[in-house]
Structure formats: structure tokens, C-alpha cells
Amino acid sequence: MVSELFADLQGQPLATQVLQSALTHQRLAPAYLFSGPDGVGRRLGALRFMEGVLTGGGPDPRERRRLEERNHPDLLWVEPTYSHQGRLISRSEAEAAGVNRRTPPQVRLEQIRDLGRFLARQPLESPRGLVVLEQPEAMAEGAANALLKTLEEPGHGLLILLSAAPDRLLTTIRSRCQQIRFTRLPDAAMQTVLAQLPEAAGHQALEVAAAEPELVALASGSPGALIEHVRVWGTIPEGLRERLKHPPQTPLDALALARDVCEQLEGEQQLWLISWWQTVLWRQQLDRVPVERLNRLRQQLLSFVQPRLAWEVTLLNLISVQSS
Template sequence: MFEKLIGQKQAIELLTQAVKQNRVAPAYLFVGADGVGRSLAAKCFIEMLFSSSIQPHQIATLQNRIHQGNHPALFWVEPTYQYQGQRLTAAEAAEKGVKRKAPPVIRLEQIREITQFLSRPPLEATRNVVVLEQAETMAESAANALLKTLEEPGQATLILIAPSPESVLPTLVSRCQKIPFYRLDTAAVVQVLTQTGNGEILQYPEVLSLAAGSPGSAIAAYQQLQTINSELLQQVKKTPTSYRNALELAKKIDKELDTEAQLWLIDYLQQSYWQQIHKRSIIEQLEKTRKNLLSYAQPRLVWECTFLSLLQISQVR
């Protein structure tokens, strides 16, 4: 079941033994960096749990249903945006072209839907399974509501996915079995990207550096890279050459990129500038840019200050 999951031997062993020994926990916390296989591991684990109640020839159909999210015993929760009375996932918001000024969150009403889902017996499986992606985005009210469910999950297993135990309320962590996931070495990253048909990413060293051992992050970074005007990208990869140039770059970024893309661009520029110039002051200046954007300062003004500062830094020998 775990053939597609590369480089996470400890997690695979812990989850496999739990099923084999019939000691599946009521709740798990999958912790590790984005894009290292936590969500894929959850799907593989669910396949293993659900396959015990079906015939071997039905496994392929089961796998498709789980990956499409349409199995009646599976409830998959993602952080959402609130838009015109609707809840939209990040993918749905991007598809609709919704401008996103704040990150998505797991909302109290989503936890209530989990409670409702778990109130009925499992269908076509021996247990219900709930997965919460980016569990660290839960508001306190949502986390407290989930705590009640974790105390009495009934005939179910919950899987929380988060970057670290510290990012989730301690009361939730204490009720979960922790499963660690680790960043991959370069060879494993290359293997994953090649197997998933994303070999073209290997041509972009900044993207690979940005991913830092996370194939999923490399794919996400590459996809984000494709949405940015290539001419603009080439211009900002070089430090400004004049005050006018600095102000023009700030204007273009403010006009062409939403807040999420601007925040991503900061990470990309840190990698690119570091590879070219190796000046710590530039990295620190870009961190100030991130902080100012997150505090909802006027983006054009933030970038004007950034590029004027980069101009001054680049002129210092």
C-alpha cells in the first residue's frame, strides 16, 4: 500500500505494524514539513485500513475512491476561505480567482460537520476515518470542539496533519500518536520528481533549494513560478540599478501579483540573491518585507522601500 511513499521508512513501519497487530490508535498526528508525503501516507494508511473489508480485486477501485475523496467512510478536511457565504479551499479559491489577503483556516463549522459525520456507523469499512490537513490552522474554538471528538471518537480514527507538535494545541497532541515525517535527501527528491512526471523542475536550482528536501514543496514552487510573468521574474532576480528602476519594479509587483504570490516571491528571491551575491543583509531586508506584507502594509510602498534598500546594499563594496 505504501509503494508510492519514498523515504519515510519509520512512518511506514509504525503505521503498517499498527494495522497488522490490530492496534490502530483513535487519533494520529502526522508531523513534518509540507510536501514530504504526509497526505500521501494518510491515503496509503486508509487504503490499508479499508482493504480488510473488501476482496483483492476491489483494491484498485478502493484506491481510486480514496484518492478522489468519495469513499463513504472517509471525511477529508482542508482549511478554507470564507467568500460570499461559501467556504472555498485554496484550490477552489485559486480556480475562481478570489483575491486572498489572509490564509485559509479550519473553521468551527467544519469541526461540527466532523461530529455529524462520526455520529453514523461506517459504511463499506470497519471504521470511519477523518483527515484534517494543516491542522495548525484551526482557530481555538475549532480546536476545543475537536478535543471533545478526540475524547470519544467512537468507531473512528482521526489523522491530524501539521508541521510540528508545537503548532497544535497541547491538549490535542496529548490525545494523538505522533508519526514523524522527515525531509528527503537530494537523491530521493530527484526520484520523486522524476517518478511523478515533474523532472523539468530539476532545471531550476532556486526551486530545488527553496524546497529544502520536500518534493511537494518543489512542485508547488514550480507551479507558482509558472504563474509569474517571466519578464518580471528576470527583472526582480537582479538587484535594482537605479532609483527609477526600484520604483518601477515595486509598481509591477503590486500590479501583477496578489499577496500570496508576493510572499512566495520573497522566498524565491532570498534563494536567488543568496546564490548570486551571498549578502546576509539582503536576506534580512527581504524578511522585513515579509513581515510588512503580513501586517497588511500597502504592498507597493513595501516593495519600494525594499528595492531602494537593495539598491543601497548592492552599491556597498
Template sequence: MSILQFFPDPGDPDESLIDPFDPIVGQDQAIALLQGAITTNRIAPAYLFAGPVGVGKRLVAQCFAIALSNGFPTTNFLNERLHKSNHPDLLWVEPTYLHQGNLVTTTEAHTQKLEFKKPPQIRIEQVREIVKFLSRPPLEASRSIVVIEQADTLADSAANALLKTLEEPGRATLILTASSTHSLLPTIVSRCTHVPFRSLSQSDTKRVLQQTGHGEILADNTLLQLSWGSPGKAIASFEQLNPIPQDLRRALTELPLTTRQALELASFIDKTLDAQTQLWLIDYLQHCYWQLHHQPSIIQHLENARNYLLKLAQSRLVWDVTLMQLSHLTQSFAFQNSKTHN
């Protein structure tokens, strides 16, 4: 999700002033803490934005960077440079893969269709880049700003190398984001000012989805419920579900399947969806089937499938067996229900 979707196009430098925190929905406590630091001019050397995935930590980090760089409030024209991460006093760091000696971001890996067995990390080479960036004074702003996304992916060597910088960043502020304080070294957490983030209410989740142009997600109640108050998760889930054709999606979620449908779906899932999406699909189907049938045995079969996939079993075989089992189970339930009503 791009932060640019929340803001108007940049205009003339003399445009009227705006509050950089205006786009934020549902994080009143976090915003109050940051606004208080700005208005009292008590900016900490480092901040830790901790909370669920997809609830606005990245967006707040960019808004806070705007406020720190240009004063508070600031203008649209100056904001735009920070939105595009091309401000000379802003360094944005995100987890990377190592590919043929080069660091590759998740977006670059997706664009280049690269697959990796291990998840991306913040690496020691990136911490060295941070140290180098902070070794020079800020060029335009009153301070340099470094944002480290998903800091809970810091490799051990990178985390240890970052400790001194967190203590003495110079004329700079570091902003780390993470899913929780427990996912980081205690020595890193202790050097940061903690800013808590929370899951959004259902009304706030819907508001964010509408604002960002994802209103079609509101029609799928399962995606909303699976998001657990995270618009980012709802969007990611929608993007995972979207490649599945409507007719197959309908057959997959409604049950019971014919033998032919079960085998066709298994083949489609195996050929079309990557391993991570297949694991996500199990969560989605468990939720759908529980709403429809309330049968623990169905949920258990899907949980067994998850375990086999995690053990790197052949996904086609796993889905063949699982969907056939679910088809037989739901046919049996339907038959029993018809006998009961008769």
C-alpha cells in the same frame, strides 16, 4: 499534487493485491509505525502526522486510510474510491475561507479568483460536520476515517470542540496533519499518536519530482535548494516562477539591469504576481544573487523590500526602488572588479 499520479488506473475488482504504502518515498519511520499498528491490530483513535510542508503527509494519510478501510494489502479497484475521496466512510477536511456565509476551500477560491486578507482555517462548522459524520456507524468499512489537513489552522473554538471527539471517536480513526507539534494546542497533541515526518534527501526529492511528472524542475538548482527536501515546495515554487516570461526571468536573476529593464520588471511584478508570490520571489532572488555575487548588501536591500511589502506598501514603488538599487549596486561591483583585474 494528486495522489492519483502515483497509482495505476483502477481495474477489475479481482486485480492482484498491492501494498497501499508502495508510493511513499523517504518516510520509512512513519510507514514502519503505521504498518506496525495495522499488523498488530492496535489502531489508535487519533494520529498526528507532523513534519515539513510538502514531504508526503497528505499522501501517507490517503494510503493509511486505504489500509484501514479495506484491509492490508488491498486492491486497486477499492483504492480508487478513497483516492477520489468519495468513499462513504471517509471524510476529508481542509482549511476554508468564509465567503458570503459559505465555506470555500483554497482550490475553490483559486478557481473563482477570490482573494482574502486572512489565511484559511479549519472552522467550528467543519468540526460540527465531523461530529455529525461520526454519529452514524460506518457503512462499508470496519471503521470511519476522518482526515483533517493542516490542523495547525484550527480556530480556537474549533480546536476546543474537537477535543472530546479525539478522545472518544467511536468506531473511527482521525488523522491530523500539521507542520509541527508546537503549532497545535497541547491538549490536542496529547490525544494523538505522533507520527513524525522528515525532509527528504536530495535524491528522494528528485525521485518524487520525476515520478509526479515534474522532471523539468530538476534543471533549476535554485528551486531544488529552496525546497529544503520538500518536493511539494519545489512544485509550488515552480508554479509561482512559471508565469514570469523567460526573458524577464533571465534579466531578473542575472543582473545588472538597465534602468528600463528595472522599471519594466517592477511593472510586470506589480501587475502579474499576487502579494504572496512577490514575497516568495524575494526568497528566490536572495538565493540567486547570493550564489552570483556573495554581497550582503544585495540581500539586505531585498529584505528591506520584504518588510515594506509586509507593511502593505505600494508594491510597484517597492519594486521600482529595489530593482534600481540592485542595478546600481551590481554595476558598481562590476566596475570595481574590472579595476582590480586591470
């Protein structure tokens, strides 16, 4: 029965084996850290594992639907948020509301406090409360300390952290979680997963990726990441993409490109664009210097340096590198 539970989790045999064993023997840790790249099945693995916890190990269509729709009374799903008009909103809500997203979302102290209270309460229907925390690496120091306190007194709930950057978590947080590693998929497995998706997004990703090999390289073995890269790639004006494939040659061109990037793109789009452009430049030039300059630009944007100034300096420096 348990093997049926994880039937749609492709390309993760080791993670599946560990989770199956925990359910079979009913030896559940109070906290798990599902680590690995985005888009390789961490979220799906968490959903199927929680389904097994609720049902005693077997699949159940009703519980699966409730978990996937996030309307189970004993499930709390926490993700990074933006602060907008006195309330916290998710990335999807921010996109729908047109909220300025020039800085990345964060997991906030009040969210971690809510998480602790949820785990401490008596569950309504299930043997234990279930909490999923996405991107715990996006916590500030106060939130991280509050999470550590919760992990020291876990109660009877089950906490699953989904992290693509576990090395950015406090060592004391990692040590209190059982780590389940999810790995990148080989190309053949990626294509299989994308082709089997019921949504058109998988087929679109395959079509675009065939013409844009940089997106495949950027995905690095993650079907979900490839779908997301294709989505974001489609939001970048084609004119900007073409101008970056042929970097500016004069200071005036560099200043104009910096202006257009900052006027036309949100902060998260700019951060994505840097990663994509690094891949393009590396494939074109096999030169580490431009890649390192763009790494510096990313850090500046994340450190709240004025975006247009940061882009201007970087683009002008790239011109000097090309002419030297």
C-alpha cells in the same frame, strides 16, 4: 500484504514501519499527526494507511480508488478554505473562480464542527469514520479549541492531521495525537520519485530545476514541493523574475518594482516570491540582512499591512543596505 500497501511510499522507512505495525497488530490510535515537510509523502501515507484500515491491512484497488477520488461515504477530507460569497471554497476552487487570494486560506470553526459531527456518526460501510485535516496550523483560536474538544472525545473514528508546522499547533492538540514523522528525501531519492511519476509534471520539474538551482534549494528534499515550486515559478512573469535576480539600484526602480509586483501577483504568489527571492539573494550575496528584511516583509503581508506600501519600504531598505 501490508508491505505491498505502502510500496509506492518512497523514502519514508520509519513512518512506513510504524504504520505497518499499527495495522498488523490492529492497534490504532484515535488521532495521528503526520508531520514533516510538504511534498514528501504525508498525504500518500494517509491514503495508504486508511486503505489498510478499511481492508484489514491489505491493498484493495477499489478502496484505493474511492479514497484517492475522495468519494468514499465514510471519508471526510478537510482543507483550508477561502470565504467567498457566503460559502467556503478550497484553494483549487478559488483559483478556478478567480477569487482574490491576497490572504492565506484558513481552517474555519464551522469546518471543525462538521469534522466533529462526522466522527460522532455511525459509519455507513467501514468499521470507523475517517477524517483527514490538512494544515491544521492554519486554524484560528476558536477552531483550535473546537478541535481539542473533539480530540478529548474522539469516539470510534480515525482522525489524521497533516501538518508541515506542528510546532504551531497547541501543545494539547499534539499530545493527543500519535505523531508520525516524515523526513526530507536525499537528492537521489528525489530524482527517482520524480522520474517515476506518470504525469509530465515530474519530468518538467527535473528539466526546470536543472536550469534553476534556487528551486531545488527551496524544495529542500521534497519532490512534491519541487513540483509545486516549478508550477508557481511558471506563473510569475519572466520580467519580474529577471528584475528580482538583479535588485533595483535606485528609489524609482524600487517603487516601480513594488507597483508591478502588487499589480501582477496574487497574495499567495507574493509570499512564494519572497521565499524564492531569499534563496536567490543568499546564493548571490551570502548576507543575512536582505534575507531578514524579506522575512519582515512576509510577516507584514501576513498581518494585512497594505501590500504595496510593505513592498516599497522593503525594496527601499534593500537599496540602502546595498549602498552602505
